[in-house]
Amino acid sequence: MFSSVKTIIIVVLLLVLGGSPEAWGAVGCDLNDPDRDVARLFPGSTGYKTVYVSIDRKGGEPLLAKVETRLGDKFHGIYETIDVPYTIYEIFADKKKIGYIHGVNQKGQFGGIQVFVALDLEGTIKAFYIQKMTSQYAGKLRDAKFGRQFIGLTLKDFEQYDIISGKASGKVEAIKNPAPEAEADFRAALRATKKNLVLMDEFVYLPQAASSPGGPPKQ
Amino acid sequence: MITKIQVAYKNLLRKRVRSLLTLVGIALSSWVLVSLLGFNNGYKTALSKDIDNMGFQLMIMAKGCPYEAATMMLKGGTGLKYMKESIIGEVAKEPEVEKTTPILMAAAFDPNKGESGGVAVYFGVDPKTFSEMKPFFKFRKGAWFREENAYEAVMGYEAAELEQREVGDMILIPGKNVQFKVVGILERTGTQDDGTIFVPLKTAQKVFGKPDEITTLGIKVKKGVDSARLEERLYQLQDVQVVSMAQVKDTIMKLISTAKVMVLSIALIAILIAMVGVINTILTSVWERFQEIGILKTIGAMPWDIFKLIWIETLILCTTGGVLGVILALILARVTDVVIRSVLPYAPGGGLVLIDLELVLITLAGIMGIGLVSGIYPAWKAGRIRPLEAIRGEASR
Numbered sequence: 001m002f003s004s005v006k007t008i009i010i011v012v013l014l015l016v017l018g019g020s021p022e023a024w025g026a027v028g029c030d031l032n033d034p035d036r037d038v039a040r041l042f043p044g045s046t047g048y049k050t051v052y053v054s055i056d057r058k059g060g061e062p063l064l065a066k067v068e069t070r071l072g073d074k075f076h077g078i079y080e081t082i083d084v085p086y087t088i089y090e091i092f093a094d095k096k097k098i099g100y101i102h103g104v105n106q107k108g109q110f111g112g113i114q115v116f117v118a119l120d121l122e123g124t125i126k127a128f129y130i131q132k133m134t135s136q137y138a139g140k141l142r143d144a145k146f147g148r149q150f151i152g153l154t155l156k157d158f159e160q161y162d163i164i165s166g167k168a169s170g171k172v173e174a175i176k177n178p179a180p181e182a183e184a185d186f187r188a189a190l191r192a193t194k195k196n197l198v199l200m201d202e203f204v205y206l207p208q209a210a211s212s213p214g215g216p217p218k219q
Numbered sequence: 220m221i222t223k224i225q226v227a228y229k230n231l232l233r234k235r236v237r238s239l240l241t242l243v244g245i246a247l248s249s250w251v252l253v254s255l256l257g258f259n260n261g262y263k264t265a266l267s268k269d270i271d272n273m274g275f276q277l278m279i280m281a282k283g284c285p286y287e288a289a290t291m292m293l294k295g296g297t298g299l300k301y302m303k304e305s306i307i308g309e310v311a312k313e314p315e316v317e318k319t320t321p322i323l324m325a326a327a328f329d330p331n332k333g334e335s336g337g338v339a340v341y342f343g344v345d346p347k348t349f350s351e352m353k354p355f356f357k358f359r360k361g362a363w364f365r366e367e368n369a370y371e372a373v374m375g376y377e378a379a380e381l382e383q384r385e386v387g388d389m390i391l392i393p394g395k396n397v398q399f400k401v402v403g404i405l406e407r408t409g410t411q412d413d414g415t416i417f418v419p420l421k422t423a424q425k426v427f428g429k430p431d432e433i434t435t436l437g438i439k440v441k442k443g444v445d446s447a448r449l450e451e452r453l454y455q456l457q458d459v460q461v462v463s464m465a466q467v468k469d470t471i472m473k474l475i476s477t478a479k480v481m482v483l484s485i486a487l488i489a490i491l492i493a494m495v496g497v498i499n500t501i502l503t504s505v506w507e508r509f510q511e512i513g514i515l516k517t518i519g520a521m522p523w524d525i526f527k528l529i530w531i532e533t534l535i536l537c538t539t540g541g542v543l544g545v546i547l548a549l550i551l552a553r554v555t556d557v558v559i560r561s562v563l564p565y566a567p568g569g570g571l572v573l574i575d576l577e578l579v580l581i582t583l584a585g586i587m588g589i590g591l592v593s594g595i596y597p598a599w600k601a602g603r604i605r606p607l608e609a610i611r612g613e614a615s616r
Contacts (some may be wrong), residue, residue, distance in 0.1 A: 027380045032333040079383045105383060110391035110398070112383040131333060134382070134391050138331035 006127065028052075028085040029103040029114050032131060040126040041101055041118040042091045048101075049090040052201050056083040063202060070198045073163040073191065079105065079112075086199060091118070102200050106192035109184040110134040115192035117150070123197070123205050125153050130189060137179035141189060150174045155197040163191045223524075227531040234504065238536065241493075241500040244549060245540025245586065248489040253548035254555045254572060255486050259479060261556075261573030262566075266471060269410055269567035270464045274352030275437035276446060278462045279453055299324060301432040302459060310436060313452060315444040320348035322435040325419055325427040328349050329393035339393060339414050343423025343433075353412075354438055361386040361403030367421045373403040375413040386418065390416070397426050409569050475563075490586075493540075494593045501533055501597040502525065505604075512601055513609020522602035529598035530591070537590025541583045549574055 031037040038048045055064050064082050069075050075081065089101040103116035111134030118127035128150035130142045140146065157171045166187050168175075177186040231238045280428035301323075310319055323343035331334040346363040350356065363440045364371040372390055374382070379401070384390060388401045399418055407413055440446045446463070452460045495529050505512070512525055548555075552572045 027377075036334070078385065081379055107383040107388075110389055112381055133331050134329065134393060135331070136391070136396055142331055 027079065027105065028087055028133075029105045029116075031089070031101070031116065032101065033044065037116075037129075038089060038091060038101060041116070041129055042099060044093055045091045045098060047092045049092070051088045051090060052085050052086050053088060054083055055199075055202075058203060067195075067198055067202060070159075070201075071163065071191075072079065072161075072197055080107070086203065088200070088203065097121065100200065100204060101124045102196055102213055104192050104196045104199065106188050106195070108133060108135065108188045109182070113185065113188055115189055115190060115196060116202075117193060117196050119197075119200060123154050123201065125193075125197075128193070128210065128218050133185065135179075135182050135185050137182035138186065140178040141182065141185060143178065146178050150193065155194075155201050158190075158194040158197055161190060161194055163194065164188075168192075223528055223531055224535070227528055227535055228502065230508070230528075231532055231535060236505075237500055237503070241496050241536055242295035242540045242543065244493040244496045245590075246543035248486065248493040249541045249544025249586050250542075250547040250551075251486045251489055253545050253574060253578065254552070255479070255483055256578050256582065257548065257552065257574040258555070258559060258574040260575065260578060261569075261571045262475060263472065264573055265567040265571055266468055267568040268569055270468050271501060274354075275318075275439045276464050277438040277440060277450065277453070278435055278464075279306070279438065279456070279459045280435045280462070280530075282458050299326070299434055301434060302436070304431045304433055306433075306436060306456065306459070306540055309456065310438060310453065313449055315440050315446065315449040316438055317441045318350050318351060320346060320437045321345055321420060321433040322349070322437065323427070323429060323432065324434040325423055325429070327393050327395060327427075331393070339416070341392070341418055341423060341427075343427075344417050345420045349417075349437075352439060355408065355411075357406040359404045361401070362401060362431045363398050364419045367419050368425075369402075369419055370397070370399050370422055371402040371419065372399040373405065374401055375405050375415045375417075376407040377413040378416050381406045381414075390597045392426060395426055397413040410567075411527040430536060451514040490589065494589055497533060497536055497590060497593045498597060501529060501534070501594060502585050502600065503600045504532070505529060505597050509604065509609050512604045513606040516604065516606040516611070525604070526598045529601045530594045533590050533594025533597070534587065537586055537593075538583070541586035541590075544586070545574075545582065548572075 014106075016100045034048065034050070038045055055067060059066075061082070064075065084105070086102065086104070090097055091099045091101060099118060099120045101118045102115055103114055106113045106115055111132075114131040116129040116131055117125050118129075120126055128147035130138075130147070133142060135141070153171055160170065161168045161172045168190075172190070175190070177183065179186065247380045275285065279302075304321060307321055310316060321344075325341045325343060327341070328336055328337045329339050345367065349365055359376065361373070363373060374384055374390075379385075382390065384401045384404070386401055386404060389398050390401060391398055398423075405412065418426075420433070438449075440449060445463075447599055450461050450463055453459070515525065516522075547554075552570070552574060556571045559571050
């Protein structure tokens with residue numbers, strides 16, 4: 001009896017504290033028009049479900065440290081914090097889950113950049129989309145031709161990409177910057193993509209693998 | 220010796236589930252009532268604060284010009300009309316005017332916002348007079364522009380958060396290819412200013428090709444003067460419209476009050492249903508104790524004693540339910556706030572649900588009053604039970 005009362009009190013407190021706009025520490029990254037964007041980024045999909053996660057709730061400081069290590073860079077700025085809410089769109093074809101769409105915010109040269117990737121169930125990029133970017137050269141970086149270079153890439157391809165030096169190898173090295181004048185924004189887009197894939201791995205793919213009969217994959 | 224209150228309390232405990240369900244009914248309806256009355260209080264306070272936070276009591280702008288950034292967004296940044304800056308001198312001559320601040324609102328279309336582009340809004344302001352009008356502005360970091368011609372920007376908290384800007388970063392005006400250095404980021408104010416990017420007025424006039432032109436003139440009126448007379452005189456100026464913040468407040472309150480009356484009616488119906496539930500519970504309990512009441516009377520209980528006993532049961536139910544409802548309303552005030560905010564087309568900053576002691580006491584008194592009235596009939600019925608009939612009734616069962 002006492003434990004159920006305690007549970008009710010905790011739920012009420014969570015609602016009260018979580019319900020205040022002031023209590024939301026950081027801004028997330030959502031699709032502007034999910035119905036339209038999901039259909040466009042994931043042809044063949046018939047519906048989607050929205051799931052909200054944050055590093056804070058999923059694993060706290062240890063998870064943040066792990067994400068930073070895998071990213072090869074610290075989370076910085078007052079806006080890239082542990083409590084940023086991430087929106088994961090689970091994509092369905094009828095009742096069958098066929099993939100995910102996930103976006104992250106990234107600091108660009110002249111403003112915030114919002115980078116979305118559509119992923120299949122194995123974590124391979126099926127579509128790349130920069131929803132927002134402020135730059136004279138934004139048109140070139142938001143062009144479908146630039147985005148197509150990311151299709152087929154996985155986190156494995158980005159693992160060797162060094163965010164600090166910008167050195168890449170393999171398929172990531174092959175990604176061409178369509179606007180050499182906007183090198184900062186090009187590198188910001190690559191950092192956002194790597195961050196996006198690392199987060200999706202921690203939020204979705206690793207937990208899924210851990211709960212599958214074969215257990216987690218060896219890293 | 221056992222008191223009437225203890226007897227009444229024990230009677231209620233005999234049918235726990237029924238009493239609990241009645242209690243829940245009263246608690247829920249009083250929760251809705253307290254929250255609604257709290258919303259009435261809170262909305263008015265928050266709206267007044269929002270309007271006071273504008274810093275000025277009157278605004279003048281060119282006729283037909285939208286004065287809300289939201290309107291500008293809907294119109295895709297078009298529809299702005301301009302006045303000559305010389306109007307500042309004309310207005311400043313008026314004896315009722317304490318201060319004025321000119322504003323140039325400008326919108327730039329950004330094709331790289333989403334699939335079909337979006338509008339970025341900028342406020343060109345005079346840092347000296349504008350900051351005097353907004354003494355509550357606090358900088359999270361940095362300060363106002365250093366020069367009136369500087370290519371510098373101050374960002375509201377949410378604008379900075381969305382654009383991921385820090386002091387020292389650059390922003391770019393889409394379409395103009397002009398860069399501004401961020402020199403200040405404001406603390407959250409809970410107003411429209413949070414999403415605004417402020418740039419120096421002179422620079423905005425130059426960048427957007429509107430030399431010596433403004434969209435709005437904010438006017439702070441001296442304390443104690445008749446602002447209605449000033450308004451009338453300002454209307455004499457050519458091609459301008461005068462917007463009084465008091466009028467804006469009245470209009471919004473009128474719009475809200477219509478919705479409020481409807482919801483309040485629903486709350487009152489809920490309370491009536493709860494009260495019918497109370498009557499039903501107590502009446503059923505009276506019929507169940509028909510023989511018991513008869514015995515009480517045979518051993519000397521007077522009709523008034525029985526009446527009081529039953530009445531106290533009603534009172535216990537209503538008071539406890541009312542108190543629970545108030546506690547629920549207090550605990551869930553912030554959740555209610557979020558729900559109301561998501562439904563309303565416009566909600567001012569700050570708490571929308573304000574529950575104070577006066578409101579709590581009035582509601583409790585109301586609930587208890589209605590409870591006492593609801594208890595009269597069952598109590599009167601119980602008081603009228605004839606002892607012999609009651610005992611015979613039991614014998615026949």
